[in-house]
Amino acid sequence: MRNLTLATGLSIILIACSNGDDAQATKSGSEEAQASSDISPVDRKPFEKAEVASFDEPWAMTFLPDGRMLVTEKKGKLLLVDQKGAKTEIGNVPEVDYGGQGGFGDVILAPDFETSGLIYLSWVESGDDDTRGAVVAHAKLDLQGTQPDLKELKTIWTQNPKVTGRGHYSHRMIFSPDGKYLFIGSGERQKFDPSQDMTGNLGKIVRLFPDGSVPQDNPFVGQDDALPEIWSLGHRNILGMAFDAEGRLWNQEMGPKDGDELNLVQRSANYGYPIVSEGDHYDGKKIPNHDTRPEFAAPKIAWVPTIAPSGMIIYSGDLFPAWKGNAFIGGLASEAIIRVSFDGETAKEAERYAMDQRIREVEQGPEGALWVLEDGEGGRLLKLTPTSR
Template identity: 55%
Template sequence: MRNAIPTILALALLVACSDGNGTPAATTATDDASQGMETSDRPFAVNEIAVFDEPWAMSFLPDGQHLLVTQKPGQLKLVGLDGRSAEITGVPEVAYGGQGGLGDVVLHPDFSSNGMIYISYAEAGERDTRGAAVARARLVTDAKGGGKLTGLEVIWRQVPKVKGEGHYGHRIAFGPDGYLWISSGERQKFDPAQDMASNLGKVLRLNDDGTIPADNPFAGDGKVASQVWSLGHRNPLGIAFNAKGELWEIEMGPKGGDELNLIERGANYGYPIVSNGDHYDGRPIPDHDTQPQFNAPAISWTPVISPSSLIFYSGDRFPSWKGSAFASGLSSQSLVRIAFDGDRASEAERFDMGERIRAVAQGPDGDLYLLEDGPKGRLLRLAPPSTE
């Protein structure tokens, strides 16, 4: 691993050249509570950097000038803030279709010394089944100056693989303690979210090599159960840690009832037994307040925002936003700012972006970066308006 830094720098140069239970009390956001903001009222200027084919996730390299971007059909790109990009080879074959394909990308906390990155993706199984997987690999340059992943190793899989192409979840994050966290959707199968013989519909905590920490809440309850930190989730598409080291998760509800949750050790968030939304066919689901043994969301959105990612802002470019969370919205075509007052969370602002937003990230410079969804999804930089 000694050569990780030079190879990463060389690749960068290439691109430059070419709530009860201790859970916060819930609030509900509705159309009356939060309206879109006119472009002229935005506290930021929007600049386009590059265009991608169904971009899904991004992660900045340590130099602050380049980032990795995944495309759902199966490509990994290294992109400079000047808009130039190069493809990274060695990405595993993905099960592309519906909501499936190449997903998240994050750097190992020691990436500067080991060059390791982690990716999530939908993987094909037997008899037309699929499931999410997480792999790690080293990012290096090859003899021709191109980028590639080497030593790729799958360290986690959804169990079981099932038919269908929805609700993979598969957002990944490293916590301040160095553990690897994975959000796993229930794959539109409902009941697995409550089944401890499955890791679907769960938030999972692993060591960086995919092994299971001995102090996980269900350690010793079987290999799959031992991975689980929390259960009862539907389609968790954002996980992020705040400055206090608390893990927050955002997920799509059914027809109504998108959720922001403070994730607690061993907690059950109730899906599909409870939800603040209903089934798409009109069948009701009991609300969280009918069964308080399940952790209720800190915020519930009806109509939905269709959250697709989550970050906490810690930069200096927008001082008034420090400590806020941001969620990207698909059907809402929005960027949603979430404010916190002690253990309470509420939607503070909603910025209408005019397109489905797949991901939000904070750059090392303190600006915000967005990925639009779809075949011509743009990478956008949100910076304070120029005073010149």
């Protein structure tokens, strides 16, 4: 069994599950090995679960100021959903390249949405010679009349280069707490080496102004053979990003065969993929651990075996006061919600809640409830509220 000793401050959580978003991964079983006594049994659920609606391969959601939601479906639909589950399809959405892990992706509101009406969308578009890649655009959301639609759609960022295959687009987005910067997760598209290639944006987190232009204080501006939009590198498949109350950016990403990561995202940091990882290649080839190459930033948590992480938030509501400041991560093959607690810049898995379905997305509602999207055909929208006493 390989050495699982990591750099100081890195927590290892050993819980049996399998990576569900990689085409090579297979279900490895449902038995869970508890790594420490502070992790409760997976069948403990301190919340009640109410089904609100169902969807065809939902991928992301975000709340509007009036409490309604926007939900994306991978095949190319954007839906306006109220809290009772009534759905209205939004018109004039872009055409998407659907297949594998690709299609319609993330949706978030502009920081000034209440005055601008702008939303930001990500999706996969086709290129030449059977290639494809993710794009990000903004558009005005017109909710007037009986048929809501998008107006003035404008692409502001493109995954570069477009490559073959249909995996690891990532295309998650988040604005900085001050609203000045847009961060985009760009996966390495199952091509490995692009994560370390600074001439492209695959395997990177990029930082832009909301209009898509590049801030001149980005770490690699003016550096030869490096894209100025790059904020950090050495990533694999980034499927969740969140800022904590101190303004620190965290991301989670799928490792290869095991080795999913929770990272504290630092300016210009290199997280080492594919040179180092806490997992191995699917063909069995070993990858050195982070502790063998201290020049690379090590994850704050590495999950071995994998949890197959998806959407992520850091909770700030009052409905679950004991959880304020904790992260919640959806689990795909693990069919769970994973709660992570923080102590400054260290982190550990605190609890895991079995959901018996693949979880694609987790969001916080306007009144502090947790809202969850299940993955796949018939994926349900669930509202989680405190258990009645």
